[in-house]
Amino acid sequence: MLENSTLKPVVTVIMATYNRSNILHYAVQSVLRQTETNWELLVIGDHCTDDTEAVMASFTDPRIRFINLETNVGEQSGPNNVGLRQARGEYIAFLNHDDMWFPDHLAVCLTTLRTQQADLVFAMGAVIMPEEEIALVGILPDNRYKPVYFVPASSWVFHRSVVDAVGEWYSYKKLWLVPSHDWLRRVDRKGKTISIIRQLTWLAIPSGARKNSYRERQSREHDYYFNELCTNPAFKESLLARVAVAFLEKENRFEGVGMIWQGLKNIVKKQVIAAGFLPLELRLMWQYRRKGEGLNYLRSMRGLPKLNQK
Helix, strand or coil, rough: CCCCCCCCCCEEEEEEEEECCCHHHHHHHHHHHHCCCCCCEEECCCCCCHHHCCCCCCCCCCCCEEECCCCCCCCCCCHHHHHHHHHCEEEEEEEECCCCCCCHHHHHHHHHHCCCCCCCCEEEEEEEEECCEEEEEECCCHHHCCCCCCCCCCHHHECCCCHHHHCCCCHHCCCCCCCCHHHHHHHHHHHCEEEEEEEEEEEEECHHHHCCCCCCCCCHHHHHHHHHHHHCHHHHHHHHHHHHHHHCCCHCCCCCCCHHHHHHHHHHHHHHHHHHHHHHHHHHHHHCCCCCCHHHHHHHHHHHCCCCCC
16 A cells, blocks of 8 residues: 555546546446555545535545546547546546456456566456346457457556557547557557456446436446445356346347358458458448537436537
């Protein structure tokens, strides 16, 4: 633990947040439960107007700082860039305010960064979708990152020198992709070494997949999964078992015409990638016809007003 707040931490954790005080404390507590204790946590409020400040004031650990921006950006790039400028750690990690880390996340990632001399690592995570469907994210073919894959920022840990080489996050207004996807693609294009950890270390309950999650201040799933994270020693194993069963059921249904159709889609996808495009990027261009509109769709899904694109 950093007994003197003037000492530099090994890792800076950056958490952007906006008006979800009812679940924010779970993400913060998951940082407090890390086995790696030499960290600082910067919680950057995107001009929060609920009781987020009071929730953060309840945490008295000197390693935690809360900064509430004077104006609302409307998405993570602004708060995360403020965090990057304030970061003092040799390494940097992001944690979305509706995600949680298993206690070994930072320790596992830092060990891999050092032993493999990587610039950035990301670990495997469980994404809880509506109807209790679970997707494993971070298992990639050949154990190699390619920009065609979306890897959530909550899974990354990287050396601060990566920011010097790549720069800050771009605003959603400049992008078809979400800012986190774009930033990791830029890391790859700079030739930085990205290592993948085939170990489950984080959990996400994405608000963009849940209608009116902000407006209704939904928290039931977070209540349940954080309790499992803290009290169930076999929680990781149970998640992996559920994923395995669902995968086998899907494989049994995926026959005949379905296999042919999937093969055709894979051929088209390879041709698009070879031409220098991301399939997701092209789909967003076709669907929304304007940069940043994909993020506005997510905001409307969450029960938030659309952002002004000017």
